[in-house]
Amino acid sequence: MFSKACEYAIRATLHIAQESLKGRRVGLKEIAEAIDSPVAFTAKILQILSRNNIVQSLKGPTGGFEIEHGQIAHTKLSQIVFAIDGDKIYQGCGLGLSKCDAEKPCPVHFQFVAIRDEMQRMLEETSVLELAEGLEQGLTFLKR
Protein backbone atom coordinates (compact mmCIF):
# COMPACT_ATOMS: atom_id res chain seq x y z
CA MET A 1 0.00 0.00 0.00
CA PHE A 2 2.66 2.48 1.13
CA SER A 3 6.38 2.46 0.48
CA LYS A 4 8.69 1.16 3.20
CA ALA A 5 9.92 4.72 3.62
CA CYS A 6 6.38 5.89 4.28
CA GLU A 7 5.74 3.13 6.79
CA TYR A 8 8.87 4.10 8.73
CA ALA A 9 7.86 7.77 8.48
CA ILE A 10 4.48 7.17 10.09
CA ARG A 11 5.90 4.94 12.78
CA ALA A 12 8.72 7.40 13.57
CA THR A 13 6.35 10.35 13.71
CA LEU A 14 4.03 8.52 16.07
CA HIS A 15 6.87 7.60 18.39
CA ILE A 16 8.19 11.16 18.42
CA ALA A 17 4.67 12.44 19.11
CA GLN A 18 4.21 10.00 21.96
CA GLU A 19 7.45 11.11 23.59
CA SER A 20 6.84 14.79 22.90
CA LEU A 21 3.53 14.53 24.72
CA LYS A 22 5.53 13.39 27.71
CA GLY A 23 7.93 16.31 27.30
CA ARG A 24 10.73 14.16 26.01
CA ARG A 25 12.94 14.76 22.99
CA VAL A 26 14.13 11.58 21.27
CA GLY A 27 17.34 10.80 19.42
CA LEU A 28 17.65 8.99 16.12
CA LYS A 29 18.91 5.75 17.60
CA GLU A 30 16.15 5.63 20.16
CA ILE A 31 13.58 6.13 17.43
CA ALA A 32 15.01 3.39 15.23
CA GLU A 33 15.06 1.09 18.23
CA ALA A 34 11.49 1.93 19.21
CA ILE A 35 10.06 1.33 15.75
CA ASP A 36 12.49 -1.43 14.71
CA SER A 37 13.80 0.30 11.60
CA PRO A 38 17.27 0.65 9.99
CA VAL A 39 18.99 3.59 11.67
CA ALA A 40 20.58 5.29 8.66
CA PHE A 41 17.52 4.94 6.49
CA THR A 42 15.36 6.29 9.27
CA ALA A 43 17.69 9.30 9.46
CA LYS A 44 17.02 10.05 5.79
CA ILE A 45 13.29 9.88 6.35
CA LEU A 46 13.47 12.10 9.41
CA GLN A 47 15.37 14.66 7.33
CA ILE A 48 12.45 14.81 4.93
CA LEU A 49 9.91 15.04 7.73
CA SER A 50 11.97 17.80 9.32
CA ARG A 51 12.26 19.77 6.07
CA ASN A 52 8.49 19.48 5.73
CA ASN A 53 8.11 20.73 9.27
CA ILE A 54 6.21 17.64 10.34
CA VAL A 55 8.79 17.11 13.07
CA GLN A 56 11.38 19.50 14.48
CA SER A 57 15.03 18.55 14.87
CA LEU A 58 17.70 19.99 17.14
CA LYS A 59 21.41 19.31 16.82
CA GLY A 60 24.01 18.90 19.50
CA PRO A 61 23.95 17.30 22.92
CA THR A 62 20.41 17.08 24.33
CA GLY A 63 19.30 17.40 20.71
CA GLY A 64 16.99 15.06 18.90
CA PHE A 65 13.53 15.10 17.40
CA GLU A 66 10.28 16.46 18.75
CA ILE A 67 6.92 17.78 17.61
CA GLU A 68 5.53 21.07 18.85
CA HIS A 69 2.74 20.33 21.26
CA GLY A 70 0.17 22.45 19.47
CA GLN A 71 1.03 20.69 16.23
CA ILE A 72 0.43 17.13 17.32
CA ALA A 73 -3.36 17.40 17.22
CA HIS A 74 -3.32 19.11 13.85
CA THR A 75 -0.92 16.83 11.99
CA LYS A 76 -2.80 14.28 9.93
CA LEU A 77 -1.54 11.03 8.42
CA SER A 78 -2.14 12.51 4.98
CA GLN A 79 0.61 15.07 5.55
CA ILE A 80 3.17 12.38 6.35
CA VAL A 81 2.17 10.26 3.37
CA PHE A 82 2.27 13.26 1.07
CA ALA A 83 5.72 14.33 2.32
CA ILE A 84 7.20 10.89 1.61
CA ASP A 85 5.21 9.32 -1.23
CA GLY A 86 3.71 12.43 -2.82
CA ASP A 87 0.22 12.37 -4.24
CA LYS A 88 0.63 9.22 -6.29
CA ILE A 89 -1.71 7.42 -3.89
CA TYR A 90 -4.57 9.74 -4.74
CA GLN A 91 -3.55 10.51 -8.30
CA GLY A 92 -2.64 7.96 -10.89
CA CYS A 93 -4.66 5.29 -12.63
CA GLY A 94 -5.20 1.96 -10.90
CA LEU A 95 -4.15 0.16 -14.08
CA GLY A 96 -1.19 2.46 -14.76
CA LEU A 97 -2.60 4.42 -17.69
CA SER A 98 -0.78 7.71 -18.19
CA LYS A 99 -4.13 9.45 -18.17
CA CYS A 100 -7.42 8.20 -16.79
CA ASP A 101 -10.51 10.13 -15.78
CA ALA A 102 -14.29 9.91 -15.75
CA GLU A 103 -14.40 11.10 -19.37
CA LYS A 104 -12.17 8.34 -20.67
CA PRO A 105 -11.80 5.87 -17.82
CA CYS A 106 -9.84 2.65 -17.52
CA PRO A 107 -12.01 -0.42 -16.91
CA VAL A 108 -11.67 -0.19 -13.13
CA HIS A 109 -11.64 3.58 -12.81
CA PHE A 110 -14.80 4.03 -10.78
CA GLN A 111 -14.17 1.07 -8.54
CA PHE A 112 -10.73 2.45 -7.70
CA VAL A 113 -11.89 6.00 -7.20
CA ALA A 114 -14.33 4.78 -4.56
CA ILE A 115 -11.64 3.00 -2.60
CA ARG A 116 -9.06 5.74 -3.00
CA ASP A 117 -11.51 8.35 -1.83
CA GLU A 118 -12.13 6.37 1.30
CA MET A 119 -8.41 5.99 1.86
CA GLN A 120 -7.89 9.70 1.38
CA ARG A 121 -10.69 10.56 3.77
CA MET A 122 -9.23 8.24 6.39
CA LEU A 123 -5.73 9.72 6.05
CA GLU A 124 -7.07 13.25 6.26
CA GLU A 125 -9.27 12.50 9.25
CA THR A 126 -6.78 10.56 11.33
CA SER A 127 -4.56 12.72 13.52
CA VAL A 128 -1.16 11.91 14.93
CA LEU A 129 -2.52 12.79 18.38
CA GLU A 130 -5.24 10.17 18.47
CA LEU A 131 -2.83 7.47 17.28
CA ALA A 132 -0.15 8.52 19.78
CA GLU A 133 -2.75 8.30 22.53
CA GLY A 134 -3.59 4.74 21.54
CA LEU A 135 0.10 3.92 21.85
CA GLU A 136 0.40 5.62 25.22
CA GLN A 137 -2.58 3.67 26.50
CA GLY A 138 -0.94 0.44 25.44
CA LEU A 139 -3.73 -0.32 23.01
CA THR A 140 -1.53 -0.31 19.91
CA PHE A 141 2.08 -1.09 19.03
CA LEU A 142 4.87 0.19 16.78
CA LYS A 143 6.91 -2.96 16.56
CA ARG A 144 6.42 -6.70 16.85
Added chain:
Amino acid sequence: MFSKACEYAIRATLHIAQESLKGRRVGLKEIAEAIDSPVAFTAKILQILSRNNIVQSLKGPTGGFEIEHGQIAHTKLSQIVFAIDGDKIYQGCGLGLSKCDAEKPCPVHFQFVAIRDEMQRMLEETSVLELAEGLEQGLTFLKR
Protein backbone atom coordinates in the same frame (compact mmCIF):
# COMPACT_ATOMS: atom_id res chain seq x y z
CA MET B 1 -1.52 0.23 -5.29
CA PHE B 2 -0.57 -2.69 -7.51
CA SER B 3 2.79 -3.56 -9.02
CA LYS B 4 3.44 -2.64 -12.63
CA ALA B 5 3.39 -6.36 -13.42
CA CYS B 6 -0.08 -6.63 -11.93
CA GLU B 7 -1.35 -3.64 -13.88
CA TYR B 8 -0.11 -5.19 -17.13
CA ALA B 9 -1.62 -8.52 -16.11
CA ILE B 10 -5.08 -7.06 -15.64
CA ARG B 11 -4.90 -5.05 -18.84
CA ALA B 12 -3.64 -8.03 -20.84
CA THR B 13 -6.28 -10.35 -19.45
CA LEU B 14 -9.04 -7.88 -20.28
CA HIS B 15 -7.81 -7.50 -23.84
CA ILE B 16 -7.57 -11.25 -24.33
CA ALA B 17 -11.07 -11.63 -22.87
CA GLN B 18 -12.45 -8.98 -25.17
CA GLU B 19 -10.99 -10.70 -28.22
CA SER B 20 -11.93 -14.16 -27.04
CA LEU B 21 -15.54 -13.04 -26.76
CA LYS B 22 -15.33 -12.21 -30.46
CA GLY B 23 -13.83 -15.62 -31.21
CA ARG B 24 -10.36 -14.27 -31.82
CA ARG B 25 -7.08 -15.54 -30.47
CA VAL B 26 -4.44 -12.83 -29.92
CA GLY B 27 -0.66 -12.95 -30.20
CA LEU B 28 1.81 -11.46 -27.75
CA LYS B 29 2.73 -8.51 -29.93
CA GLU B 30 -0.86 -7.59 -30.55
CA ILE B 31 -1.56 -7.67 -26.82
CA ALA B 32 1.43 -5.48 -25.98
CA GLU B 33 0.34 -3.06 -28.69
CA ALA B 34 -3.25 -3.00 -27.48
CA ILE B 35 -2.38 -2.30 -23.85
CA ASP B 36 0.78 -0.24 -24.51
CA SER B 37 3.15 -2.43 -22.52
CA PRO B 38 6.74 -3.65 -23.05
CA VAL B 39 6.54 -6.80 -25.17
CA ALA B 40 9.10 -9.01 -23.43
CA PHE B 41 7.91 -8.10 -19.96
CA THR B 42 4.34 -8.75 -20.99
CA ALA B 43 5.43 -12.18 -22.21
CA LYS B 44 6.72 -13.00 -18.73
CA ILE B 45 3.46 -11.95 -17.16
CA LEU B 46 1.42 -13.95 -19.65
CA GLN B 47 3.51 -17.00 -18.77
CA ILE B 48 2.44 -16.64 -15.16
CA LEU B 49 -1.19 -16.10 -16.08
CA SER B 50 -1.02 -19.15 -18.32
CA ARG B 51 0.55 -21.33 -15.63
CA ASN B 52 -2.22 -20.21 -13.29
CA ASN B 53 -4.76 -21.12 -15.95
CA ILE B 54 -6.19 -17.62 -16.02
CA VAL B 55 -5.50 -17.53 -19.75
CA GLN B 56 -4.74 -20.35 -22.17
CA SER B 57 -1.81 -20.25 -24.58
CA LEU B 58 -1.24 -22.09 -27.82
CA LYS B 59 2.07 -22.30 -29.64
CA GLY B 60 2.76 -22.31 -33.32
CA PRO B 61 1.17 -20.54 -36.26
CA THR B 62 -2.40 -19.42 -35.48
CA GLY B 63 -1.36 -19.72 -31.85
CA GLY B 64 -1.66 -17.03 -29.25
CA PHE B 65 -3.60 -16.37 -26.09
CA GLU B 66 -7.26 -16.86 -25.34
CA ILE B 67 -9.65 -17.44 -22.46
CA GLU B 68 -12.20 -20.23 -22.49
CA HIS B 69 -15.60 -18.72 -23.02
CA GLY B 70 -17.16 -20.30 -19.97
CA GLN B 71 -14.29 -19.02 -17.86
CA ILE B 72 -14.56 -15.34 -18.72
CA ALA B 73 -17.61 -14.74 -16.54
CA HIS B 74 -16.11 -16.62 -13.63
CA THR B 75 -12.64 -15.09 -13.57
CA LYS B 76 -12.47 -12.31 -11.01
CA LEU B 77 -9.88 -9.55 -10.68
CA SER B 78 -8.82 -11.07 -7.38
CA GLN B 79 -7.50 -14.15 -9.17
CA ILE B 80 -5.27 -12.07 -11.43
CA VAL B 81 -3.96 -9.98 -8.55
CA PHE B 82 -3.29 -13.07 -6.48
CA ALA B 83 -1.43 -14.81 -9.32
CA ILE B 84 0.92 -11.85 -9.79
CA ASP B 85 1.22 -10.06 -6.44
CA GLY B 86 0.20 -12.84 -4.06
CA ASP B 87 -1.86 -12.07 -1.00
CA LYS B 88 0.30 -9.24 0.29
CA ILE B 89 -2.50 -6.82 -0.57
CA TYR B 90 -4.88 -8.50 1.86
CA GLN B 91 -2.29 -9.72 4.33
CA GLY B 92 0.43 -7.63 5.81
CA CYS B 93 0.35 -4.70 8.18
CA GLY B 94 -0.28 -1.22 6.80
CA LEU B 95 2.73 0.05 8.74
CA GLY B 96 4.95 -2.89 7.84
CA LEU B 97 4.97 -4.70 11.19
CA SER B 98 5.94 -8.33 10.82
CA LYS B 99 2.84 -9.27 12.76
CA CYS B 100 -0.28 -7.21 13.34
CA ASP B 101 -3.76 -8.30 14.32
CA ALA B 102 -6.76 -7.24 16.36
CA GLU B 103 -5.14 -8.63 19.50
CA LYS B 104 -1.99 -6.54 19.19
CA PRO B 105 -2.70 -4.03 16.45
CA CYS B 106 -0.56 -1.33 14.93
CA PRO B 107 -1.93 2.19 15.39
CA VAL B 108 -3.78 2.17 12.07
CA HIS B 109 -4.79 -1.48 12.04
CA PHE B 110 -8.56 -1.06 12.10
CA GLN B 111 -8.59 1.84 9.68
CA PHE B 112 -6.59 -0.21 7.20
CA VAL B 113 -8.61 -3.35 7.67
CA ALA B 114 -11.73 -1.44 6.69
CA ILE B 115 -10.23 -0.18 3.47
CA ARG B 116 -8.55 -3.45 2.60
CA ASP B 117 -11.75 -5.37 3.13
CA GLU B 118 -13.51 -3.09 0.71
CA MET B 119 -10.70 -3.52 -1.79
CA GLN B 120 -10.86 -7.29 -1.41
CA ARG B 121 -14.62 -7.31 -1.83
CA MET B 122 -14.33 -5.21 -4.97
CA LEU B 123 -11.66 -7.46 -6.50
CA GLU B 124 -13.66 -10.57 -5.69
CA GLU B 125 -16.90 -9.16 -7.04
CA THR B 126 -15.58 -7.69 -10.26
CA SER B 127 -15.49 -10.16 -13.15
CA VAL B 128 -13.35 -10.08 -16.24
CA LEU B 129 -16.53 -10.39 -18.29
CA GLU B 130 -18.18 -7.21 -17.09
CA LEU B 131 -14.98 -5.23 -17.60
CA ALA B 132 -14.43 -6.69 -21.08
CA GLU B 133 -17.98 -5.70 -21.96
CA GLY B 134 -17.31 -2.11 -20.95
CA LEU B 135 -14.33 -2.15 -23.27
CA GLU B 136 -16.31 -3.66 -26.12
CA GLN B 137 -18.98 -0.99 -25.71
CA GLY B 138 -16.34 1.71 -25.96
CA LEU B 139 -17.08 2.92 -22.46
CA THR B 140 -13.61 2.20 -21.09
CA PHE B 141 -10.04 2.08 -22.38
CA LEU B 142 -6.86 0.06 -21.95
CA LYS B 143 -4.37 2.66 -23.10
CA ARG B 144 -4.09 6.42 -23.34
Added chain:
DNA sequence: TTAATACAGGATAAATTTGTCTTAAAATAA
Protein backbone atom coordinates in the same frame (compact mmCIF):
# COMPACT_ATOMS: atom_id res chain seq x y z
C1' DT C 1 37.52 27.55 23.82
C1' DT C 2 37.21 22.87 23.36
C1' DA C 3 35.50 18.31 23.37
C1' DA C 4 31.63 15.69 22.79
C1' DT C 5 27.12 14.82 20.89
C1' DA C 6 23.67 14.67 17.51
C1' DC C 7 21.52 15.74 13.06
C1' DA C 8 22.51 16.85 7.73
C1' DG C 9 23.93 15.51 3.43
C1' DG C 10 26.39 13.29 -0.22
C1' DA C 11 28.36 9.11 -2.07
C1' DT C 12 27.87 4.46 -2.31
C1' DA C 13 25.98 -0.25 -2.08
C1' DA C 14 22.46 -3.93 -1.83
C1' DA C 15 18.00 -5.61 -3.01
C1' DT C 16 13.95 -5.60 -5.62
C1' DT C 17 11.29 -4.60 -9.53
C1' DT C 18 11.05 -3.76 -14.20
C1' DG C 19 12.52 -4.77 -18.58
C1' DT C 20 15.47 -7.07 -22.56
C1' DC C 21 17.66 -10.64 -25.30
C1' DT C 22 18.66 -15.09 -26.97
C1' DT C 23 17.75 -19.78 -27.52
C1' DA C 24 14.63 -23.67 -27.04
C1' DA C 25 10.38 -26.01 -27.69
C1' DA C 26 5.93 -26.73 -29.63
C1' DA C 27 2.61 -26.63 -33.28
C1' DT C 28 0.78 -25.62 -37.79
C1' DA C 29 0.62 -25.67 -42.66
C1' DA C 30 2.63 -26.47 -46.89
Added chain:
DNA sequence: TTATTTTAAGACAAATTTATCCTGTATTAA
Protein backbone atom coordinates in the same frame (compact mmCIF):
# COMPACT_ATOMS: atom_id res chain seq x y z
C1' DT D 1 9.16 -33.78 -43.29
C1' DT D 2 10.37 -29.16 -43.17
C1' DA D 3 10.05 -24.29 -42.83
C1' DT D 4 7.70 -21.02 -40.28
C1' DT D 5 5.32 -19.07 -36.59
C1' DT D 6 4.52 -18.48 -31.86
C1' DT D 7 5.02 -19.13 -26.89
C1' DA D 8 8.48 -20.77 -22.90
C1' DA D 9 12.31 -20.07 -20.28
C1' DG D 10 16.65 -18.67 -18.59
C1' DA D 11 20.30 -15.31 -18.43
C1' DC D 12 21.15 -10.74 -18.33
C1' DA D 13 20.56 -5.51 -17.81
C1' DA D 14 18.45 -1.18 -16.29
C1' DA D 15 15.89 1.38 -13.02
C1' DT D 16 14.04 2.10 -8.64
C1' DT D 17 13.77 1.46 -3.84
C1' DT D 18 15.89 0.40 0.29
C1' DA D 19 19.77 0.76 3.11
C1' DT D 20 24.66 1.99 4.59
C1' DC D 21 28.78 4.78 5.41
C1' DC D 22 31.50 8.72 5.97
C1' DT D 23 32.28 13.49 6.56
C1' DG D 24 30.43 17.99 7.67
C1' DT D 25 27.96 21.20 10.56
C1' DA D 26 25.55 22.86 14.44
C1' DT D 27 24.98 22.93 19.38
C1' DT D 28 25.71 22.21 24.08
C1' DA D 29 28.16 21.83 28.30
C1' DA D 30 32.25 21.79 30.71
